[in-house]
Amino acid sequence: MVHDLVFGMAGSGGDGVVSAGESLLGAAAAEGYHALMTKSFGSQIRGGESSCRVRLAIEPVLNPGGVLDVAVALNWEDFFRFGAELPLGPNTVLIYEEKAGAPPETLAKMGAVPTEIIAVPVTEMAKKAAGTDKAKTSIILGVLSGWFAIPLDSIVKGLKKKFGEKAPEIFAANERALASGVEFAKTHPLKNPRTLAKVEGKKTQKLLCDGNDMCAAGALFAGVEFFSGYPITPSTEVMQILSRELWKYGGAVLQCEDEIAGIGAALGASFAGRKSMTASSGPGISLKSEIMGLATIAELPLVILNVQRGGPSTGLPTKPEQGDLFQAAFSAHGDVLRPILAPTTVADTFKVTIDAFNIAEEYQTPVIILSDQEIAQRKEAVDPIDTSRFELKKRLVPTGADLDNYNRFKLTESGVSPISHPGLEKGNYLGAGIEHNEHGDPTVSGTMHAKMNDKRFKKLDPLRKRKDLFEVVGNPKATTALVSWGGSAGVCREAVALAKAQGLDVKLLIPTLVYPVAEQVYLEFFQGVQTGLVVELSHQGQLYRIVRMFVDVPKGVVPFCRSGANPFQPAEIVSRLRELR
């Protein structure tokens, strides 16, 4: 009986590996498991190799897991193409299509060789049971169900939903294939059997979605009224969902000619008084940087999503990396302070998106949501979220006295000044990228410039004191520490648990607000810390450097970072921690 199973499957384009993964995910979700799935493709648009990882667990899962418990290779070439993305270990049950032939010696080279390697005549069985090799993956699902006790009827229900009405005969064929798979499992028991524990108690209906889905939903909940952008992997899905949904709420979506127009139109909408958003990934964000600076000096609310991918330049467009933090914090010219929020899980993306809109509107500033390809595109079965706990912020609109000889950029205590919008009588003003006086008129005065810089920075001070934008996991007294953000933070959460299980007491700081740097939060967290790691998926370790800018990081706390594509595994983090001490 195990509480956590990680499956990995690879095949060529036609094999339907990914849809098999989705069936597994759906079935597990229906049974009340927490489940998570990531896909990976070759560079081909269609027909290339493809793979997926599916993780099922009783407890909530926060990352795709490490070494596979179960690996399925429909052919060896494609399987090995994914290398480190589908890691095998001695305890992995390795299943392969019989006609692919015995495992090549490549396997040995990969280090830890699975003790249990089983050939299944997948194609042959499919042809026999279903009369077509299209049913290959149903054979596999049957076998997995048989060996690991994945409830069969939920898989069947899923297939029925998929084919049921449209193609009853295809459904029937697949049902037969499933059965023959189960049969095979019965007649070929595993040497050391493993079955997945049942979920106890009532099963809550799960949400099936990825980080981009959650971002779009968060924006809709926060009351986004306008979205404009330009397609780019891996952020396009957000525009895609809003293109379907936003009209329903009286909003509009504009697919623009480029990213500059994308942020330009969004900024125009904000100038017009609307909650507004744009989205892109690294290359597009680079193009947006000039207008991000305009949003800062014009003090206009704007939410900018950057779903990071491997860089620099076009880089690795389909792989995760946390390499855009420097850009997010520093890309505009001049003195600019721009809040950056990083979601750490699929579900967290919903909350973070709402935070982003609230901060943008309350402080009249552009806010960057710094997501990454892995969180954005991994599908999870997560528990429904109680939205009643989120409050929504609106921008401060001038009224009464504010509007007698209205000063758009009034120097106030908080640094925030009431903001009007076209259509509001007596609120007329000149927005501009040129430095301005309180009224909004252009100025060349260095003194006024200093005052306005001061205002633009001061108004964001409260952010660094917001406890809800930081989380400490584990024993706050621990002298061994982890700091991590975004996708890597999910891995670190598990690392903390794993370390604990191994008798190592570790605490973890997760800043949702990655910039500006909250000195106090870090200083308190580092109290008494002797050793630690700042864990992030980038060559330079960008958060570590940014924290150093403002905080004296204990000598014993060092960066643990590497280039993107292959996310960290809890185990390697724990062993790295051990090396430190």
Added chain:
Amino acid sequence: MVHDLVFGMAGSGGDGVVSAGESLLGAAAAEGYHALMTKSFGSQIRGGESSCRVRLAIEPVLNPGGVLDVAVALNWEDFFRFGAELPLGPNTVLIYEEKAGAPPETLAKMGAVPTEIIAVPVTEMAKKAAGTDKAKTSIILGVLSGWFAIPLDSIVKGLKKKFGEKAPEIFAANERALASGVEFAKTHPLKNPRTLAKVEGKKTQKLLCDGNDMCAAGALFAGVEFFSGYPITPSTEVMQILSRELWKYGGAVLQCEDEIAGIGAALGASFAGRKSMTASSGPGISLKSEIMGLATIAELPLVILNVQRGGPSTGLPTKPEQGDLFQAAFSAHGDVLRPILAPTTVADTFKVTIDAFNIAEEYQTPVIILSDQEIAQRKEAVDPIDTSRFELKKRLVPTGADLDNYNRFKLTESGVSPISHPGLEKGNYLGAGIEHNEHGDPTVSGTMHAKMNDKRFKKLDPLRKRKDLFEVVGNPKATTALVSWGGSAGVCREAVALAKAQGLDVKLLIPTLVYPVAEQVYLEFFQGVQTGLVVELSHQGQLYRIVRMFVDVPKGVVPFCRSGANPFQPAEIVSRLRELR
């Protein structure tokens, strides 16, 4: 007898204040003085208020100086418009146009009131002597020559050059105006006379130019073959000079439709094997950031000039600020390391530009020259530069064996691989923004990505060890320290001398290479340092923060920074240093 005089003059557009300053500068240069002039205008394109500062000295001068020794107001309104740019002190000789009327109380408000305030009937004298008020500034030049012993014949020579042939009568009129000014000075001696000391020994013929002139000349000397860009204040002059000169050397200049095309064409030229350059200021640099990232991953040499101006966004386009350092270091997405060189004086800009081309070509990388409006546009009389001491670097081109199955991105010891260019037989390769293997083919492998990131960073290691890119001024054993860069470094040099004169022992570190951060250089410099300042003209103090990223800066060393427009004065730096101790 004084060795250093700072003049300041202000008037309205028509008054010719600036050309008067130029006459002064030219005359001084001809007499062998070191001289420097800065101009400042209102936001009008033409006809607005204008002012200039001229500093004459026996010793080389490194900044426009602080409080004025001599101030000339052609009318009060315009004079006060420049506020802090034309600071008065008790010892300032304040000269004003009589018909402007007695100094308004604004003067008192400005703090230190000059003891010597003299009305000169400028217009009246001009009309009388020259028959036109166009000669007003010649009256003033005459007065100044009389009071401060600025050699008259050099001024006359200057005017002759200016009008001589073209308009002999105008020249004659101005000559009469000069004489009457001198006469006025004779008949109205100063309460406490001050005359400028003569330059001893033979007078070397001086160069009269500004930082942008020096940058263009440096590029030509370094062998630039292609320039493309888009006009923007305050960088346009570089394109302007190259548009005149580069053809002569068989090169070409392309004024593009925007900054993206500007850097795109320049990158194309580099891909084609040419030494290539683009130039802009903050807003344009923001637009260039995507292609800067492309240059990094494609490993193409490219020199990018950023003449900083006040930001964010359009900001203060005609004022100096050092606010684009973060952008220069971090603007592209992904993990990018891009050398940044900052010139500290007009003359230094020549050397730094040559360094930039050498580094770009040797290490196959984009290099940013981070100048600023003040250095770029202040005219100086400087000593000729011996160009024989500069060596020029060329990129490493593949030959012989390299070209059998050529690997463009070969993983070498140094990280630098031979680079071919279209036209070279057997050197054919695919350049790309996509991550690549050694041969240049696109890859999605995380392992290869890590290797290539490593290569791109490693190849720049030697830079941080280059002594010639760092300068230490003053007593290396001093426990009080200054660190400064760019235009502010020139002020700090004088602050060191001033401090010494006041018995305070201070040392100064000037990094020409501001990024990557040379840990060792800073650590050595900070040895034994108790207190100090990092002096820079930006709201955030960007160098201070960037150094902290990599170096443990002594607690006693703190930022001394402010928003742009008004450069630092040596005196305020020294007094700030005193406060620290």
Added chain:
Amino acid sequence: MEAKDYKSSLKPIWCPGCGDFGVVQGIYRALAAIGRPPHEIAFISGIGCSSRIPGYTTAYGFNSVHGRSLPIAQGVKLSNPELLVLCAGGDGDGFSIGGGHVPHAVRRNMDLTYIVMDNQVYGLTKGQLSPTSPRGLKTITSPYGSLEDPINPLLYVLAYGCGFVAQATPADMPGMAAVIEEAIRYPGFSFVNIQSPCVTYGEDEQQLTEHKKMMKPLKSLGHDQTDQLRAMDLARAYGKELYTGVFYKNPNPPPTYEAMVKLRQAEQAKGARPRERVLDMYLQK
């Protein structure tokens, strides 16, 4: 409403005699004729001498960044279709750095008016080549003369399918004001190219006195405003002839983008989940 109600207290920093003084006058008059209160007008521009213009009106102004007035204006218009949205800038702002946005703004056909102050030079940056500078022009960045043909704003925008394309000059104030007014009243994207001389960096033959001599009102030529191909043919003379007035006006304007958006919002409204239940869209069925 009178012209003066649209004039702000901000003193223009244009050079004495700059053509843009005339242009802003023409805009005051056109707006007065239309009569919308200033707070219902959004006036977006880029960067350049000409782009200073919103600040000299009492409308909501946005003097944004170089070349981006059109994308920003589209965001404003889509967010609040009730607003009267004006867009303005220079020849460089519009057809050099901003040139990529024009065809897309045109084809989206929102009801906004784009006014280009075409002075064949970069004024604010002190006199470099602009995309409309004549071939061979000598400037500080082309000391030996430019090597390119100028672009053709009128022909381009016609080719982009713009429903209202006109040209004007401050040399004919009533004519210019009338054309601006007609452009604003046109229900869709409208474009007016105004020959607005730069007295400081412009050429002599580009000044108002010359305009007075050169200008040929299209009306007087009996041009058929509804003939798009003929309009293109005439537009080809840009730079040689100074035609003023309307080159092309779509006799039956198609529905605007914002009108279609309103329809779509109405159609889709019924499908809206309460925002607090938005996540239900991902509930596993």
Added chain:
Amino acid sequence: MEAKDYKSSLKPIWCPGCGDFGVVQGIYRALAAIGRPPHEIAFISGIGCSSRIPGYTTAYGFNSVHGRSLPIAQGVKLSNPELLVLCAGGDGDGFSIGGGHVPHAVRRNMDLTYIVMDNQVYGLTKGQLSPTSPRGLKTITSPYGSLEDPINPLLYVLAYGCGFVAQATPADMPGMAAVIEEAIRYPGFSFVNIQSPCVTYGEDEQQLTEHKKMMKPLKSLGHDQTDQLRAMDLARAYGKELYTGVFYKNPNPPPTYEAMVKLRQAEQAKGARPRERVLDMYLQK
């Protein structure tokens, strides 16, 4: 030289049946006919499925960033006019994000050839609207149909004053190869719009079988290649008619930009100071 000499060892990652397979074939043939050795060819592209094309040739390739192939290509050409410079990309790369560079590349008239693989969709990003997508098209980002008219690559480039404008389809391989060859041989900027179907995200009526039925060779219509206005008139049918072949070819091509640059370099050469004395230009006289 034969076609195969221009084919690289890199295996195309295009979907089976993608129109771009045909396009690269046509380019191999055209290059073979011209016969320049691969190392004297620079092939620049942006980003997109189509922009992968340089990698499948043996030329020097530069698969740069989205929309910037033309500026980069101009830098290459000006730096080394002896090179044969090709530029290629998708409809989105060329007329959406890259659209601002096209008119300026055209008016500079360097001798380079720009090939757009027009599939009316964004392929690489998996099927969103492209600037040439027909009005009303439903895609993942326009589930209720697009609200814009498509742009018109042919008419735009004609309006920009391009000296050689043609259209082709891989459905007619010999015709396409011939047009590409003619474009490359044209001494100046040449543009070929190739209808290259996206089999994965494209519409049925955009596929090669349809092209075979629809295509109308302009030759067969007796179109006069030297009549620019008539060419524009025909180009207005883009999206309705599939005309193939040459729309316009300037009978007397003007000197190219690089030719004028060479002259200028020659004229100015005498004025060159020795580089080591370059600072003398600032010596106070």
